[in-house]
Amino acid sequence: MDNQLPELLRTVEHELTALLRRGRAVSWGVVREVHPHLEPNTYGLLLWLRRSGAVRLTDLSVRLGVGKGTLSRQIRGLEELGLVRREPDPEDRRAARLSLTVEGQRRFDAARGSRVEELQQSLAGWSADDLAEFARLLHHFNENWTPER
Template sequence: MTDNTQADAAAEEFSPAAAGSASSDVPRVAPTENVVSAIAEVEEQMGVLFGFIQSNVRAAALAIDPALQPFGLKVLRQLAKMGPLHSSVLADALFVDRSIISRQVKQLQELGLVETRSDPEDGRARYVAATDEAITRLAAIRGSDKLVIFSHMNSWPEEDLRTFAGYLKRLTT
């Protein structure tokens, strides 16, 4: 592939339509070969970071219950953060189909980590809520599962941490 063809492909890849950008009035220019290379480096390091986080999530899930799947931990964390939720709201918050939530809720109920409650507004609807036991177990691992990231970043200057957080926010919004 020639340099021009690479640049053309990169420009097409980074077009607002391809990137899902809502703003079509933001001018986009074809990235240089150096920018494409730098983005590839970012992607590689993010892959390493995601693997690291995935490993920590598995360990945290096992610490709560050996039968708990990593996605079940994500469900528990969301319920602990937001309180009782309808399954549809929980599915939307976690970007998954409601059928996935149904299966997870069933498993989490069997483990005694969630319960369902009737919606006082609509008796047919049900809320999913983390049990007191789940909240206790989450609190017990909170320090340990965040300690790994903390131990890697606690020596960074505050300005670097805030800049990094800003870049992550910029990437995800």
């Protein structure tokens, strides 16, 4: 094993912790703008619904790493606020597909827009190649990271 590996892993862990802390703060800000009564941890749920369109609860649960019970409770709250709708799955009438309502999309996009502008300002000095590499590495990390629960 490379002698530098333990120190490099500690550095990655440190930087990842800083990124997650900042990401959580950004997520909370976006969620509060969408609706003041939303739980802060619904940002990831709203983001995946926005990106995915209509998706089954079970697929969303796996993707987000959240239990179906917790996710169902969050979805009910979003439905009550008129931000999410549940429709029968055309492929399996026992299942439902979840998606953002037009109002949910409008509110999420408006709130997220200011955060994207902040990100653009933070990364203004980066080259397109560096941004592409950063995005590639983050995607690679997210696709392969399987934390123990």
